Amino acid sequence: xxxxxxxxxxxxxxxxxxxxxxxxxxxxxxxxxxxxxxxxxxxxxxxxxxxxxxxxxxxxxxxxxxxxxxxxxxxxxxxxxxxxxxxxxxxxxxxxxxxxxxxxxxxxxxxxxxxxxxxxxxxxxxxxxxxxxxxxxxxxxxxxxxxxxxxxxxxxxxxxxxxxxxxxxxxxxxxxxxxxxxxxxxxxxxxxxxxxxxxxxxxxxxxxxxxxxxxxxxxxxxxxxxxxxxxxxxxxxxxxxxxxxxxxxxxxxxxxxxxxxxxxxxxxxxxxxxxxxxxxxxxxxxxxxxxxxxxxxxxxxxxxxxxxxxxxxxxxxxxxxxxxxxxxxxxxxxxxxxxxxxxxxxxxxxxxxxxxxxxxxxxxxxxxxxxxxxxxxx
Amino acid sequence: xxxxxxxxxxxxxxxxxxxxxxxxxxxxxxxxxxxxxxxxxxxxxxxxxxxxxxxxxxxxxxxxxxxxxxxxxxxxxxxxxxxxxxxxxxxxxxxxxxxxxxxxxxxxxxxxxxxxxxxxxxxxxxxxxxxxxxxxxxxxxxxxxxxxxxxxxxxxxxxxxxxxxxxxxxxxxxxxxxxxxxxxxxxxxxxxxxxxxxxxxxxxxxxxxxxxxxxxxxxxxxxxxxxxxxxxxxxxxxxxxxxxxxxxxxxxxxxxxxxxxxxxxxxxxxxxxxxxxxxxxxxxxxxxxxxxxxxxxxxxxxxxxxxxxxxxxxxxxxxxxxxxxxxxxxxxxxxxxxxxxxxxxxxxxxxxxxxxxxxxxxxxxxxxxxxxxxxxxxxxxxxxxxxxxxxxxxxxxxxxxxxxxxxxxxxxxxxxxxxxxxxxxxxxxxxxxxxxxxxxxxxxxxxxxxxxxxxxxxxxxxxxxxxxxxxxxxxxxxxxxxxxxxxxxxxxxxxxxxxxxxxxxxxxxxxxxxxxxxxxxxxxxxxxxxxxxxxxxxxxxxxxxxxxxxxxxxxxxxxxxxxxxxxxxxxxxxxxxxxxxxxxxxxxxxxxxxxxxxxxxx
Ligand SMILES: Nc1nc2c(ncn2[C@@H]2O[C@H](COP(=O)(O)OP(=O)(O)OP(=O)(O)O)[C@@H](O)[C@H]2O)c(=O)[nH]1
Ligand code: SF4
Ligand SMILES: [Mg+2]
Numbered sequence: 001x002x003x004x005x006x007x008x009x010x011x012x013x014x015x016x017x018x019x020x021x022x023x024x025x026x027x028x029x030x031x032x033x034x035x036x037x038x039x040x041x042x043x044x045x046x047x048x049x050x051x052x053x054x055x056x057x058x059x060x061x062x063x064x065x066x067x068x069x070x071x072x073x074x075x076x077x078x079x080x081x082x083x084x085x086x087x088x089x090x091x092x093x094x095x096x097x098x099x100x101x102x103x104x105x106x107x108x109x110x111x112x113x114x115x116x117x118x119x120x121x122x123x124x125x126x127x128x129x130x131x132x133x134x135x136x137x138x139x140x141x142x143x144x145x146x147x148x149x150x151x152x153x154x155x156x157x158x159x160x161x162x163x164x165x166x167x168x169x170x171x172x173x174x175x176x177x178x179x180x181x182x183x184x185x186x187x188x189x190x191x192x193x194x195x196x197x198x199x200x201x202x203x204x205x206x207x208x209x210x211x212x213x214x215x216x217x218x219x220x221x222x223x224x225x226x227x228x229x230x231x232x233x234x235x236x237x238x239x240x241x242x243x244x245x246x247x248x249x250x251x252x253x254x255x256x257x258x259x260x261x262x263x264x265x266x267x268x269x270x271x272x273x274x275x276x277x278x279x280x281x282x283x284x285x286x287x288x289x290x291x292x293x294x295x296x297x298x299x300x301x302x303x304x305x306x307x308x309x310x311x312x313x314x315x316x317x318x319x320x321x322x323x324x325x326x327x328x329x330x331x332x333x334x335x336x337x338x339x340x341x342x343x344x345x346x347x348x349x350x351x352x353x354x355x356x357x358x359x360x361x362x363x364x365x366x367x368x369x370x371x372x373x374x375x376x377x378x
Numbered sequence: 379x380x381x382x383x384x385x386x387x388x389x390x391x392x393x394x395x396x397x398x399x400x401x402x403x404x405x406x407x408x409x410x411x412x413x414x415x416x417x418x419x420x421x422x423x424x425x426x427x428x429x430x431x432x433x434x435x436x437x438x439x440x441x442x443x444x445x446x447x448x449x450x451x452x453x454x455x456x457x458x459x460x461x462x463x464x465x466x467x468x469x470x471x472x473x474x475x476x477x478x479x480x481x482x483x484x485x486x487x488x489x490x491x492x493x494x495x496x497x498x499x500x501x502x503x504x505x506x507x508x509x510x511x512x513x514x515x516x517x518x519x520x521x522x523x524x525x526x527x528x529x530x531x532x533x534x535x536x537x538x539x540x541x542x543x544x545x546x547x548x549x550x551x552x553x554x555x556x557x558x559x560x561x562x563x564x565x566x567x568x569x570x571x572x573x574x575x576x577x578x579x580x581x582x583x584x585x586x587x588x589x590x591x592x593x594x595x596x597x598x599x600x601x602x603x604x605x606x607x608x609x610x611x612x613x614x615x616x617x618x619x620x621x622x623x624x625x626x627x628x629x630x631x632x633x634x635x636x637x638x639x640x641x642x643x644x645x646x647x648x649x650x651x652x653x654x655x656x657x658x659x660x661x662x663x664x665x666x667x668x669x670x671x672x673x674x675x676x677x678x679x680x681x682x683x684x685x686x687x688x689x690x691x692x693x694x695x696x697x698x699x700x701x702x703x704x705x706x707x708x709x710x711x712x713x714x715x716x717x718x719x720x721x722x723x724x725x726x727x728x729x730x731x732x733x734x735x736x737x738x739x740x741x742x743x744x745x746x747x748x749x750x751x752x753x754x755x756x757x758x759x760x761x762x763x764x765x766x767x768x769x770x771x772x773x774x775x776x777x778x779x780x781x782x783x784x785x786x787x788x789x790x791x792x793x794x795x796x797x798x799x800x801x802x803x804x805x806x807x808x809x810x811x812x813x814x815x816x817x818x819x820x821x822x823x824x825x826x827x828x829x830x831x832x833x834x835x836x837x838x839x840x841x842x843x844x845x846x847x848x849x850x851x852x853x854x855x856x857x858x859x860x861x862x863x864x865x866x867x868x869x870x871x872x873x874x875x876x877x878x879x880x881x882x883x884x885x886x887x888x889x890x891x892x893x894x895x896x897x898x899x900x901x902x903x904x905x906x907x908x909x910x911x912x913x914x915x916x917x918x919x920x921x922x923x924x925x926x927x928x929x930x931x932x933x934x935x936x937x938x939x940x941x942x943x944x945x946x947x948x949x950x951x952x953x954x955x956x957x958x959x960x961x962x963x964x965x966x967x968x969x970x971x972x973x974x975x976x977x978x979x980x
Contacts, residue, residue: 269940314944368930372906375955
């Protein structure tokens with residue numbers, strides 16, 4: 001069994017108002033140092049991992065905004081992957097991109113280097129709301145980015161959307177969905193805006209300058225999206241993810257199926273050999289470690305069987321097809337009903353989950369309160 | 379008198395809260411070399427985490443010091459630092475019985491306050507020699523002259539003997555020590571007589587068993603001796619004796635006049651009672667020492683383990699804590715809502731809070747407490763009287779003929795300009811004016827008769843805030859009187875919750891009912907269905923709120939591969955759930971059971 005490879009590019013043109021990801025403003029010198037360090041990190045793993053754990057099954061380059069790198073820099077990153085790992089042709093290779101940071105040259109390079117999936121942070125169709133979010137682009141630029149991607153030869157496109165933005169209404173959200181579907185992406189992700197503490201957006205809401213959407217509206221937006229996308233042949237396969245047949249994101253599926261992945265770059269997370277570990281979130285520490293030839297790992301957690309079972313369940317339940325009970329048995333050597341007897345009994349009684357054939361999954365009622373269900377298992 | 383006794387001085391430090399007792403103790407420890415500079419921390423004797431966090435003394439603490447006086451002799455000084463808060467007055471009274479003298483610390487800015495008086499009276503009752511110590515003379519607005527006048531006019535002590543100190547800077551420390559040696563009489567006891575040792579405190583140690591703090595009055599205590607407790611008649615063999623300097627130091631023997639500790643491998647906590655007398659099996663004393671007055675708890679509340687499986691642990695912890703705090707009482711009770719637990723009595727709300735926190739920290743227990751309540755007295759139709767420590771136990775209306783509540787006589791020392799504000803507050807709290815005198819022709823002192831239930835909650839905070847911190851309060855129980863009281867029931871999801879019922883004056887019932895349901899609505903998290911919350915008197919609903927169902931609990935952002943963060947988040951929420959009590963299929967957070975407290979007057 002191979003692994004999924006995640007590479008974090010922690011740079012953006014400018015920080016968005018709601019963002020609490022690890023991302024820094026774009027500074028050429030810093031980027032250069034970072035890419036050198038990243039190369040070293042790949043080398044370290046390449047020297048130490050057994051061959052089967054260098055066998056890539058998916059690649060995902062995320063951020064930040066990977067596309068704020070220059071074409072040749074992106075090329076170098078991809079070349080390094082090819083050099084240090086075993087990269088079979090035809091595997092899913094995703095790059096995250098933001099409108100306003102892509103041009104035909106970059107996209108062509110990506111496509112040529114076997115990147116076959118582009119994930120675009122469109123977020124919303126309204127320029128006003130884009131401003132509320134503090135995004136560095138307009139909707140027009142998003143449309144343009146989609147066209148460029150097509151031109152460059154991408155045929156697997158994801159568009160990220162956010163709902164529940166202060167000022168957004170049910171009607172405007174519907175319009176946003178319609179315009180998105182009009183761009184005919186293969187995949188759509190929708191996220192409910194979360195106010196992360198200390199972000200500019202959070203401060204504005206706290207000080208009363210902006211008002212969040214009422215909970216009922218957010219729920220209605222969510223339900224509307226599910227219905228609208230379904231009507232347009234996007235199948236919901238995960239709580240926040242919708243895809244045309246055959247276009248589910250293979251990389252993200254690994255997370256939900258709770259199988260191995262290696263994360264490289266600042267703050268990246270990995271799950272290998274029943275260990276979860278992650279890199280430091282401090283860019284200087286990251287650079288220094290690699291200069292000294294050390295892995296920049298800041299935390300390692302061994303996952304016990306018990307925890308692995310818990311995680312497998314609450315991650316698996318995120319998928320609409322649910323958790324495969326046979327696979328669960330094969331993986332852990334016990335029946336889920338014996339491990340989580342009381343929890344299952346209660347949740348089945350409340351009608352929040354169902355056992356359908358050989359899978360355990362959220363019901364329609366369970367979906368909007370999924371966290372409640374997940375909590376039962378930790 | 380033997381030479382040994384001649385060079386011993388036993389004294390405690392008493393004062394109103396925050397007048398600087400523990401800081402003065404620091405200086406005495408430092409000056410006599412009991413602690414090196416390196417070991418020294420501010421308020422060294424306040425060792426408990428809770429004491430350090432809150433900056434107050436909770437437990438009285440004994441330490442032995444060695445002091446070479448100006449007269450050339452070396453003295454053994456046994457010091458007991460006491461707490462100043464009114465809730466811990468019992469700690470003071472126990473300590474007094476182990477001493478011949480007391481340092482009465484008075485803040486040079488604040489002057490005499492309510493507990494200065496109360497503690498002075500206690501010391502006088504115990505026939506102690508009092509040395510007034512005027513502290514904080516370093517402060518710019520210190521007024522030692524005025525304080526001296528107050529000492530003479532209000533307390534009637536000779537202010538010529540007062541020592542002026544700054545415990546902070548160390549000014550006057552030697553003077554204090556010299557006064558102790560000169561003025562406080564040495565202990566009287568007879569080393570040759572049968573052993574009589576007063577147990578004034580104790581704590582539990584997992585290796586030594588019960589560690590008993592004693593003041594030896596007659597005879598001596600030493601390792602290997604067969605001893606017995608005079609009230610319970612249980613016998614033991616002394617395993618070790620020693621003194622606090624300030625850490626426990628094992629010694630040879632404790633003789634008449636001395637203060638120290640004794641351990642005898644006592645595992646059965648019930649055998650040790652504070653106030654009991656220890657004597658020897660062979661040649662025992664005939665009469666025990668007078669011992670202590672039994673304390674009457676002022677407030678009761680239910681203490682329940684959040685996890686029913688912890689009941690035995692809670693019982694065990696309460697027993698051990700009681701050993702270290704004889705003023706707390708408890709007995710088993712059950713609640714429909716909360717299961718098996720204990721009704722515990724405390725000397726006040728701070729006392730309750732401290733005990734609860736100690737249980738949670740020192741014994742790692744997760745507790746639910748119900749709202750505190752005073753003890754009501756009810757006369758049922760048959761004419762019989764009962765004391766009601768738990769409002770849930772009050773018979774329904776019609777089943778009793780008389781309901782009475784405890785009253786206190788509150789004495790409040792307050793500067794002239796705030797008299798009006800204090801009177802207004804007392805009026806709001808159903809107080810009845812009794813008297814106003816001017817202590818020493820100067821300091822106004824108001825006396826009010828007030829229901830205890832009106833005092834225990836936030837009266838003190840209100841008093842402080844309405845008098846800019848200048849008023850001080852002391853109170854004592856006077857007895858029971860009939861009041862127009864009703865029981866407020868709370869229904870959640872249409873089920874009465876016994877642990878939330880509450881006895882309140884009829885005039886305030888409607889208002890309180892409304893406030894309470896509103897508070898509960900904000901405290902109880904939304905669940906997957908609507909929950910009505912109601913307040914009723916008898917069968918009449920007087921207030922109602924609905925907790926709207928939670929329909930959305932999902933859609934957290936995708937954190938990529940950071941599963942740990944996700945799991946931690948779920949775990950944290952889950953922890954929150956653990957602190958909740960399951961009533962049927964409703965989860966009620968622990969604070970909800972204390973909601974009554976949080977709505978007391980705004
Ligand atoms: N300026 C000044 N402050 C002092 C002096 N003595 C004590 N304090 C301060 O007064 C506060 C209370 O001191 P403590 O020694 O804790 O008082 P206490 O009487 O032991 O208090 P309780 O045990 O809680 O009743 C602390 O902040 C001390 O630093 C002094 O001589 N001068
Ligand atoms: S583009 Fe994404 S990572 Fe960058 S600042 Fe905006 S939200 Fe954060
Ligand atoms: Mg103190």
